[in-house]
Amino acid sequence: MENVNGTWIMYGVDWDDPECLRTVQDAINYINEVGFLPLFKNDIPGFSLEERTVPGYWWCGDPKVDPWEWREIIARSGEIAYGKFFEKKAGFISKEWLPYFANFRRDGYDFDALWDDEKASRKQKKIMDLFEAEDEIYSNEVKLRAGFGKGGEKGFEGVVTDLQAKTYLCVKDFRQRKNKKGEFYGWPIAVYAKPETIWGYDFVTSRYSETSEESGKAIEAHIKEIYPIASKSQIAKLLAGSGSLTKSRKTRAPKEWIIPANPKYYDIVHAFDNAEEIDWKQGAGIITGDTVFVYVGAPVSAVMYKCTVTETDIPYDYSDKNLTITALMKIRLEKRYPEDSFTFQILKDKYGINAIRGPRGIIDSLSDALK
Structure with missing residues (x-):
């Protein structure tokens, strides 16, 4: 036209x-x-x-x-x-x-x-x-x-x-x-x-x-x-x-993220029972040195772990009807949280988080509370 x-x-x-x-x-x-x-x-x-x-x-x-x-x-x-x-x-x-x-x-x-x-x-x-x-x-x-x-x-x-x-x-x-x-x-x-x-x-x-x-x-x-x-x-x-x-994201200062984990597809609740470091699907924008707080979906619906990202860009190829993974990162356990400390309802009511579908940054007040 x-x-x-x-x-x-x-x-x-x-x-x-x-x-x-x-x-x-x-x-x-x-x-x-x-x-x-x-x-x-x-x-x-x-x-x-x-x-x-x-x-x-x-x-x-x-x-x-x-x-x-x-x-x-x-x-x-x-x-x-x-x-x-x-x-x-x-x-x-x-x-x-x-x-x-x-x-x-x-x-x-x-x-x-x-x-x-x-x-x-x-x-x-x-x-x-x-x-x-x-x-x-x-x-x-x-x-x-x-x-x-x-x-x-x-x-x-x-x-x-x-x-x-x-x-x-x-x-x-x-x-x-x-x-x-x-x-x-x-x-x-x-x-x-x-x-x-x-x-x-x-x-x-x-x-x-x-x-x-x-x-x-x-x-x-x-x-x-x-x-x-x-x-x-x-x-x-x-x-x-x-x-x-x-932007040179690989050289920026470390950041904090919340990342989701679906217990229907992976037993994240017991993932750290026998290991302090595990492989995990790499989140968009996450680099080595970042901190990730792992939010476990229903029926837990709460943040359970604080981890440090120790390695990224690990090649991996997996796909099914529920999940596609093209790269892994290694995360090391730093802290566990009781299941009632940072529930979805608390995240929503106190910190304005209405959904956790992918990696997302966190506001200062939530960062302080998680620390």
């Missing part, structure tokens, strides 16, 4: 063109085949949904042939991530390639770690804090509850776009709003969610063991393979959007 002398022009193909995507399933299959795809035309010729569909069917309102309607169906399908991923504009990323983009755009930082390293803005945190307690939120509610709008914070669209570019948020669905009577009204609007909520933390972060640069090179190489005419500068422009997060 391009504005030429005040007129918007759509680019595309004829219905009988062999490259034409005629149904939403055609589009889903193609996105899964190529891995990722912008919604609209960009600098790389042919690399968009727009350029592989019939221009006259856009915004016709018929979900059978309207690509604008398809984006809603694709977003709610759970097969493909949808959001403003490319040059601050909308696009799709297949489930297979999502971990590459997450690692590349985040540079291996979960949002909590990004905030702890002072690389996230206060406005971003006000939005992301909402998703600690809820899995999905209407876009208008995110804006209101994060304090944007009249008399409040400015620049909501820019902030939420940047969070999508970094893959911390995506559009899970488009739905009509409800009035006080519970009746639907108006046009469907975006419903935001964290990718981890849709596809699971372990899957989304499964490329964290490699560097951001390695993931970026894999994405670039894939584009070159499927679109050989794309130049290096065109690819760089398309993939830009996360800002520079790169």
Whole structure:
């Protein structure tokens, strides 16, 4: 789509063109085949949904042939991530390639770690804090509850776009709003969610063991393979959007983290009965010398151990339907806690921790209490 002398022009193909995507399933299959795809035309010729569909069917309102309607169906399908991923504009990323983009755009930082390293803005945190307690939120509610709008914070669209570019948020669905009577009204609007909520933390972060640069090179190489005419500068422009997060994390000062452990998959309750040091799945952003407080999930639901990280980046390859591990770290036991000392309820009520899905930094008051 391009504005030429005040007129918007759509680019595309004829219905009988062999490259034409005629149904939403055609589009889903193609996105899964190529891995990722912008919604609209960009600098790389042919690399968009727009350029592989019939221009006259856009915004016709018929979900059978309207690509604008398809984006809603694709977003709610759970097969493909949808959001403003490319040059601050909308696009799709297949489930297979999502971990590459997450690692590349985040540079291996979960949002909590990004905030702890002072690389996230206060406005971003006000939005992301909402998703600690809820899995999905209407876009208008995110804006209101994060304090944007009249008399409040400015620049909501820019902030939420940047969070999508970094893959911390995506559009899970488009739905009509409800009035006080519970009746639907108006046009469907975006419903935001964290990718981890849709596809699971372990899957989304499964490329964290490699560097951001390695993931970026894999994405670039894939584009070159499927679109050989794309130049290096065109690819760089398309993939830009996360800002520079790169930092020498391996030389920073030691940090403290809470990491989750699920007793359904590993007997963490008795892990240190016969050893003071064990191997554990490496957490994003954690380096040798850091301190990790191990939170054991239900039925314990409490912090049980304080450990020091003695080694990281140990190669490991494991995957099943519940867990993916690409690297290990060694953790040494320093302290045990009674099960009633730091329960989930205490963490929530006293320290504002509403969920522990992955490694996260801790506030000073909790650090002092744990010591």
